[in-house]
Amino acid sequence: MIFEGSQADMRESTNTLKAGFSIAMLLIYALLAIAFSSYTQPLIVMTAIPFGIVGAVIGHILLGYDLSLVSLMGVIALSGVVVNDSLIMIDYANKRRLAGDSIYEAIHEAGLRRFRPIILTTMTTFGGLAPIILETSSQAFYLIPMAISLGFGIVFATTIILVIVPCLYLILEDIKLLRKKGSTVKRVDVLEA
Template sequence: IKMIALAIAFIYLIMVAQFQSLLSPFIVMFTIPLAFTGGLLALIITGQELSVISMLGFLVLAGVVVNNGIVFVDYVNQLRISGLNKKEALIEAGRTRMRPILMTALTTILAMSPMALGVGMGAEIS
């Protein structure tokens, strides 16, 4: 648990250095518990147990969510600097960055789907 907390703190500090803000990295990091909630609900709905493979899936999910959050928040910040108000910047960022975010997430999902479905080499890990 200490190492996980230390890793989260380092990730937060790296994003603070990148965004030059304390709030923007918090927004990005806040997406992780929301994604984990959705992942746990998906496990419950499908009747699956929490296994080593599903924990690896949660790790991949955290990476995808943080990556997408960084792309979105960075673009919102750029739009805010260019003069848009908060609401307009959020709407424009959603409109402009939705396709790249979905493409990134879908490529990761497709790359990990053989492991998630339990087919191919390495499926016997669970």
């Protein structure tokens, strides 16, 4: 007979949460790949997720809370919000590209036009969670780590989304152009030989 108690329950819950998070990330990637008709653009959108996790950890450190299972649940919720913010920027840039804008004009316009919705999402999310984060009663004690993960994660990720996502979008386009140039040079060499 093995006596493990709460440690075994915690380990089982953590493993279940990891499996669920992995499945959620695969589903998000698949849905974004279908929506964008691209295998690489969903990766740009999903690069903001680790930065949200860093923000959640920083929030816990600043407020003196330990990471817990409830904190990890907040990180999973955070992932959805962060993906949404990145998604609206990339989607707008793609629409501008279809309208005939250059890659730079499209992502620049997306940054300008989607700045307000992204900031409003961040402010309303953090503002709505602030009362829970600042709550001192014992009833809210178990919800505070989830609110910290979601609130601080979205604030940190938003600053990253507004800078890194447009850069990655341009880098992806540069890689596509280099690959296209490389294949054109190879074809010319084959034709000359």
